[in-house]
Amino acid sequence: MTHVSSPNPAKLRRFLARTSRAAACIALGCAALVACTPAYDWRTVTNNDDGYEVTLPAKPRAAERKIDIAGQPITMRMQTAEAGDAVFAVGTVVLPSADPALQRAALDYLEQGLARNVNAHPDARTTEIDLAAGGHVTGSEMQMRGQGRAQSGEKPEARTIQARFVARGAHVYQVAIVSDHAPPAEQAEQFFSSFKLF
Numbered sequence: 001m002t003h004v005s006s007p008n009p010a011k012l013r014r015f016l017a018r019t020s021r022a023a024a025c026i027a028l029g030c031a032a033l034v035a036c037t038p039a040y041d042w043r044t045v046t047n048n049d050d051g052y053e054v055t056l057p058a059k060p061r062a063a064e065r066k067i068d069i070a071g072q073p074i075t076m077r078m079q080t081a082e083a084g085d086a087v088f089a090v091g092t093v094v095l096p097s098a099d100p101a102l103q104r105a106a107l108d109y110l111e112q113g114l115a116r117n118v119n120a121h122p123d124a125r126t127t128e129i130d131l132a133a134g135g136h137v138t139g140s141e142m143q144m145r146g147q148g149r150a151q152s153g154e155k156p157e158a159r160t161i162q163a164r165f166v167a168r169g170a171h172v173y174q175v176a177i178v179s180d181h182a183p184p185a186e187q188a189e190q191f192f193s194s195f196k197l198f
Contacts, residue, residue: 126141
């Protein structure tokens with residue numbers, strides 16, 4: 001017959017106390033990790049006025065600003081959404097015509113403008129942009145990291161920019177993620193692959 005000794009009450013209390021502390025530390029660590037992980041609440045946004053659809057990681061905000069392309073004042077419309085330290089944005093420039101030279105000037109303006117924001121050289125390469133009806137059109141993409149422009153009295157901070165650009169008719173588009181640290185590759189791919197032109 002095997003004899004099982006009763007556990008020492010003092011040792012048992014010390015063991016349980018250590019186990020409880022370890023469990024608490026693990027729980028706190030998990031809570032901190034969850035708090036630091038941005039929530040991606042993806043939703044499809046259809047923009048009929050500007051002719052595209054895209055999936056954004058949060059409720060979008062709209063804005064616009066005036067820019068000058070080839071000496072012509074033009075409005076750029078933006079839809080943006082934030083997740084963690086990343087801003088996901090789609091910008092649309094509506095040109096007075098679908099003139100290829102004006103399209104090229106607009107694309108150059110957008111590519112160079114983003115690159116200047118991180119003091120980088122615009123090094124765009126060809127990519128394909130999907131059409132909602134099937135097929136695709138040729139666009140360009142860039143990925144850069146550099147020192148972002150600082151506010152007065154602040155130290156410049158490193159920024160990562162991933163962006164795609166495309167012209168279709170009188171519309172020119174900029175699809176971009178600007179962040180302190182690049183979001184996970186699958187989240188970036190979710191955003192870029194969801195952008196489709198009508």
